[in-house]
Amino acid sequence: MGINDCNNTADFRRLAKKRLPAPLFHYIDGGADDEVTLRRNTEAFDQVRLIPDALADLTGMDLSTNVLGQDIDWPVFCSPTAMTRLFHHEGELAVCSAAHKHGTMYSLSSLSTTSIEEVGAATPGPKCFQLYIHKDRGLSWDFIERCKAAKYSAICLTVDTLVAGNREKDLYTGMVIPPKFTLKSLASFGMHPSWSFNYLLRRKFELANVAGKISEGTGKLTSVVGYMNSQFDRSITWKDAEEAIQRWGGPFAIKGVMSVEDARKAVDIGASAVMISNHGGRQLDGSTAPFDQLGPIVDAVGDKIEVIVDGGVRRGTHVLKALAMGAKACMTGRGYLYAVAAGGHAGVDRALTRLRDEIERDMILMGCSSLEELDRSKLHF
Helix, strand or coil, rough: CCCHCCCHHHHHHHHHHHCCCHHHHHHHHHCCCHHHHHHHHHHHHCEEECCCCCCCCCCCCCCCCCEECCEECCCCEECCCHHHHHHHCHHHHHHHHHHHCCCCEEECCCCCCCHHHHHHHHHHCEEEEEEEEEEHHHHHHHHHHHHHHHHCCCEEEEECCCCCCCCHHHHCCCEEECCCCCCHHHHHHHHHHHHHCCCCCCCCCCCCCCCCCCCCHHHCEECCCHHHHHEECCCCCCCHHHHHHHHHHHCEEEEEEEHHHHHHHHHHCCCCCCEEHHHHHHCCCCCCCCCHHHHHHHHHHHHCEEEEECCCCHEEEEEEHHHHHCEEEEEHHHHHHHHHHHHHHHHHHHHHHHHHHHHHHHHHHHCCEEEECHHHHEECC
């Protein structure tokens, strides 16, 4: 099986599982606790049905939209994901270049393995930076200044990760950063010589944005959970989010909003958008899915702020349902992580191609030629 045999997220997941050592695959694939929320994120879309129209003039098709001040060719962009170069040596550069090729936005994680500056120089396409508030506030505010210098388009502040979720698969597989050959993981690394060869002989692992500033990002052995718990500031409040917005002075999203009350607070502090997200089911297990919360949040603040769905999107029909419910756009994370693990830039290119093709085909089947035609009249509850 190769990337040309992959036609959907499930296919790329199977290929990624073959190509990655177990600790790395399960880091992408796993969720918190019993993974109830992880499963619910996608299952929630199945609770709503689409109602197509017939005999519509579909000679033209316009999937374009504007989100966070950026014109994109279709209503899906790439979520921020940590440490992408662990899954393929091309890493974040593979994803940002594929996103640019497909006319959409790429989001870079604070915990990336490629720096703000390197990604900024790699592509002229729209870029969003994911900000975490570290205990060292100076480090966090420096991220914002670096993004200004590198001409990023927007920032999203992730607010759902004050402490890491209980990701038990990482414990079982011995996942640490940087990866280490331990008794728990040795057999799996040995069974994936191509990945091991690239990891050992190519560019050294580091959390590029904090390297030289925090020992855990430079080479000190830690777990992902350990990094989050030791470095992220649990004392942050809406005042800190407002300060970040003011320091940035451009399009700014609050990522990790799951309640109507928090969406209203985001409006009050001047955010441009809310990203409805539960961190891919990796934080609080048992929480609702983003799609579950989309309708109430859109009804409360959709006329004041952009509402973006992040979580569980696997199919073009999921995107159409979210847009019909009132979302401005959707984000995909695992959708491209499986693909980059399966084949680097070529994998992400194919994954984005297939997803966009699905959306366009589904729009035709719905009898819609533009995103503005999608509304709740097209949904059966």
